[in-house]
Amino acid sequence: MTEIKHHNNEKNGVFEIYEDGVKAGEMTYTWAETDKFIIDHTEVNEQYGGLGLGKKLVEAAVNFAREKGIKIVPLCSFAKKTIEKTQEFQDVLS
Template sequence: MIEVKQFDRESKGFFKATEEEVEAGRMTYSWVNNDRIIIDHTEVNPAFRGKSVGNLMVQAAVEFARKAGIKIIPLCPFAKSVFDKTPDYHDVL
């Protein structure tokens, strides 16, 4: 089972997807003030392509944004495409 964890630092952070301690993917972001993040890059390990790893990381970012009361700016083309296709995520844009 793929697990997604968040690693947040002062001005940047990332979501890391793993399965049995193998990194399946990583999605990086930067903070803008204290009320929004910019998702700037999503990368999936080729061995995990087709397993919705990228979607799981975007979902984790949306859950984080909702809990923290912040907004997301998806500059990463992959993340932007997920937001474009998922109206349920538009509340955090």
């Protein structure tokens, strides 16, 4: 079972992804302003590669941005490529 946990404060945050209770990866971000955040790093542990967990992390960030009515600046190359290739994620780009 896949689970995503989100931790956020006024400066930065992290989305952590767990597979069967084991942390499989994370995506970190930093707040740029009150209305946008910068995804700066996405990493999935090697043994969980190829399962689409990185995209699930990006999707969690996109959903968070939509819920809050804010934008994303994807400096992380993985997040940037994923958002660019996924038309339905592009509405949150800053």
